[in-house]
Structures are given as C-alpha cells and as structure tokens.
Amino acid sequence: MSDVFSGKWKNQLGSLLDLQVADGEVSGRLDMGVGNDGEPLWVEVRGRAGTDLITFNAVFPNHGTVVAWVGQHTVEGQVRQIRTVWVHATNVPDSQEQAWMWSSNRIGADDFKRISD
Secondary structure (H helix, E strand, O other), X not given: OHHHHOEEEEOOOOOEEEEEEEOOEEEEEEEEEXXXXXXXXXXXXXXXXXOOEEEEEEEEOOOOEEEEEEEEEEEEOOEEEEEEEEEEEEOXXXXXXXXXXXXXXXXXXXXXEEEEO
C-alpha cells in the first residue's frame, strides 16, 4: 500500500514534493520555491514508507541544515493528503554551541495535498 505516496504533492506554503516509492524506499525532490538568497531552492529527499506511514528527509548543504518529516496518508473530503510533523536542525558553529545550541532545532507541521500522479 506504500504506493499511495508516489506522485506530486503541494503543501500549505506552496512547496512541491515529487515522490516515488519502490519496495518501501522513498526517493524524490522537494522544491521549496526560492531560498533566502533569492536562488531556487530544491533538494533530493530519501526515506521509507509502509502501509500509509512515511518518513523522508532532506539535507540542505549550502544552508547547514537537515529536515526530517514523519507522517501519514489520509483522505479528507476526497482530497488525498500527507499530514506530517517535521524537525529542522541547523548547524551551530562549534565556538557558539554553548550559547546557541538551544536554538538549533525547530519543530513544525506540513500538510501536503495531492496534485497529480
């Protein structure tokens, strides 16, 4: 049933997620539009899926961050969705860790709605 995730999705902020699932392995691309520097921002995603549960992550090497999403596929009012919670970790330089490590992780949520197969 993990093939419920293969296809194109859009979250509430307009980010586009294109996923492929084969034998439980998730791969794809997340296009977040434009980054803080004005350049297009997209990354590869990798993860795992089983039944209607999924996890995937992305590394943003130019920004010193990693993000991991965990979620579940659902259908609400005939709209297919992936409801996720994410953790966003940002690198803190070694010399600043003692003072700023508390600010290195953020937690949030994304709801991705299906836009095409």
